[in-house]
Amino acid sequence: MGLRTADQFLAGLRDSREVYYRGERITQVPDHPELGVVARHVAIDFELAEDPRFRDLASRSKLIEAATGEGATLVILIKEIGTDALFALKRVLSRGGTAEGSARLEAFYQRCRREDLALAVAQTDVKGDRSKRPSEQEDPDLYVRVVEERSDGIVVRGAKAHTSYAPCVDELIVLPSRSMAPGDEAWSMAFAIPIATPGLRLYASDFLHGLEDPWARPISTAHKMVETLTVFDDVFVPWERVFFHNRPDLAGATALTFVEFHRFTAVSYKLPLLDALVGAGIAAARANGIERAGHVRDKLTWLAGYAETVRGLIELAAQRCGFEAGIAYPDVFTTNLAKWTFARDFHHALDVVQDLAGGLLVTGPSGMDWNSAEIRPVLDKYLRGAWPADRRMAVLNLISDLTARAYGGYQAVLAIHAEGSLEAEKLAMLRAYDSERAVGLAMRLAGLQDVLAGAKA
Numbered sequence: 001m002g003l004r005t006a007d008q009f010l011a012g013l014r015d016s017r018e019v020y021y022r023g024e025r026i027t028q029v030p031d032h033p034e035l036g037v038v039a040r041h042v043a044i045d046f047e048l049a050e051d052p053r054f055r056d057l058a059s060r061s062k063l064i065e066a067a068t069g070e071g072a073t074l075v076i077l078i079k080e081i082g083t084d085a086l087f088a089l090k091r092v093l094s095r096g097g098t099a100e101g102s103a104r105l106e107a108f109y110q111r112c113r114r115e116d117l118a119l120a121v122a123q124t125d126v127k128g129d130r131s132k133r134p135s136e137q138e139d140p141d142l143y144v145r146v147v148e149e150r151s152d153g154i155v156v157r158g159a160k161a162h163t164s165y166a167p168c169v170d171e172l173i174v175l176p177s178r179s180m181a182p183g184d185e186a187w188s189m190a191f192a193i194p195i196a197t198p199g200l201r202l203y204a205s206d207f208l209h210g211l212e213d214p215w216a217r218p219i220s221t222a223h224k225m226v227e228t229l230t231v232f233d234d235v236f237v238p239w240e241r242v243f244f245h246n247r248p249d250l251a252g253a254t255a256l257t258f259v260e261f262h263r264f265t266a267v268s269y270k271l272p273l274l275d276a277l278v279g280a281g282i283a284a285a286r287a288n289g290i291e292r293a294g295h296v297r298d299k300l301t302w303l304a305g306y307a308e309t310v311r312g313l314i315e316l317a318a319q320r321c322g323f324e325a326g327i328a329y330p331d332v333f334t335t336n337l338a339k340w341t342f343a344r345d346f347h348h349a350l351d352v353v354q355d356l357a358g359g360l361l362v363t364g365p366s367g368m369d370w371n372s373a374e375i376r377p378v379l380d381k382y383l384r385g386a387w388p389a390d391r392r393m394a395v396l397n398l399i400s401d402l403t404a405r406a407y408g409g410y411q412a413v414l415a416i417h418a419e420g421s422l423e424a425e426k427l428a429m430l431r432a433y434d435s436e437r438a439v440g441l442a443m444r445l446a447g448l449q450d451v452l453a454g455a456k457a
């Protein structure tokens with residue numbers, strides 16, 4: 001089997017998977033009015049493979065950016081996140097895993113390639129009391145764990161949170177979400193299972209629910225993402241799908257190595273959103289007739305500088321890449337700096353674009369009013385700016401969707417939490433920074449050459 005078409009991919013979602021949405025069990029995901037929109041959104045990845053415009057794109061970052069651009073600023077993710085996990089597992093197993101685990105991973109990877117599979121990754125456990133380790137929690141199921149070891153495999157129980165696109169993929173990769181210590185053996189494993197595995201239950205969030213009024217919500221009615229509470233109700237995983245288990249020493253390394261790749265993916269898929277915000281901000285300034293005002297130029301300069309700083313950092317992270325187990329990995333410090341820079345300033349970018357656009361973002365008319373022959377002349381007359389009302393409202397509706405409605409709120413939380421919190425990025429930067437290079441220079445300038453790198457004065 002080679003690359004699948006979008007239709008072949010959608011047909012593959014028709015199986016016995018257990019998906020719940022808005023209080024009911026959904027049997028055919030592609031036919032559901034809203035989950036079907038999610039499925040067709042991710043099918044863009046399969047269409048892209050056939051599209052000659054993208055054939056020459058050899059850079060992973062540029063491919064991810066192009067796919068998200070085709071997805072109207074919403075990431076596709078069903079190839080990206082799975083490869084982040086597979087690359088991470090390959091590196092970690094090459095350092096300290098068993099030969100058997102590596103062979104199982106390689107067989108799974110080859111199958112994903114051969115059958116052109118779509119993948120989700122369940123890393124984030126529900127976690128319970130954040131101050132406690134898995135083995136210290138009142139309920140041991142708050143981190144996914146092995147409850148039984150059998151001759152033919154393991155049985156796992158527990159739940160993961162926020163699993164993106166799980167109802168619309170073929171396979172789920174499960175990774176530990178943190179470092180583990182002796183005593184946490186039962187929680188220290190990595191494996192992959194088909195979505196249609198008995199006992200695997202997906203409770204989908206409806207946060208981006210709603211199909212009405214594409215005029216007022218030009219992106220979010222056509223493109224949707226979905227996350228699940230992913231419950232493992234004594235799920236059997238055969239040995240050939242288990243990459244490691246009972247290995248607290250591999251858990252933390254897997255969690256960290258995964259996010260090294262995944263944050264690079266994240267920043268790459270943020271670029272179309274940032275470009276859209278810059279473009280919409282400039283267009284709003286023009287539509288409102290304020291483009292030449294000093295404060296507006298200042299805000300637009302900041303906005304463009306922010307977007308290009310993030311773009312420049314992710315390009316630098318790729319240029320500074322290292323190699324391990326035959327895989328190129330992005331520079332850890334620069335990747336985290338890119339992600340932190342993006343996330344730290346994203347809310348300010350929303351603030352700037354909303355400021356330039358004005359209050360119609362939340363007080364404007366609906367598509368029903370806009371399409372009413374009686375009301376429309378009033379709107380045409382009074383909602384014009386430097387641009388006629390139809391063009392001005394198209395820009396303001398785009399900004400409203402991007403920054404003020406549910407989609408805007410979703411992107412704002414995604415910026416802060418997805419791929420790890422701001423604090424996680426700062427910790428990773430601190431760990432990866434080559435401080436001795438800077439200290440060495442400072443010591444030399446201070447005339448303290450005798451203070452050796454790493455030594456205390």
Ligand SMILES: Cc1cc2nc3c(=O)[nH]c(=O)nc-3n(C[C@H](O)[C@H](O)[C@H](O)COP(=O)(O)OP(=O)(O)OC[C@H]3O[C@@H](n4cnc5c(N)ncnc54)[C@H](O)[C@@H]3O)c2cc1C
Pocket residue numbers: 081121122123124126127130131161162163164165227413414417418419420421422423424
């Ligand atoms: C839209 C979206 C999509 C996502 N997709 C996926 C996905 O596909 N797969 C996946 O596995 N995950 C996914 N995530 C999960 C994401 O990685 C987590 O949201 C993130 O790691 C934060 O975890 P949390 O949501 O449990 O928040 P928490 O970890 O509870 O964070 C809340 C706050 O508590 C702080 N905190 C947490 N623990 C501690 C501690 N021990 N000590 C001190 N402070 C602490 C954090 O720094 C933060 O400030 C997604 C998240 C979002 C929002």
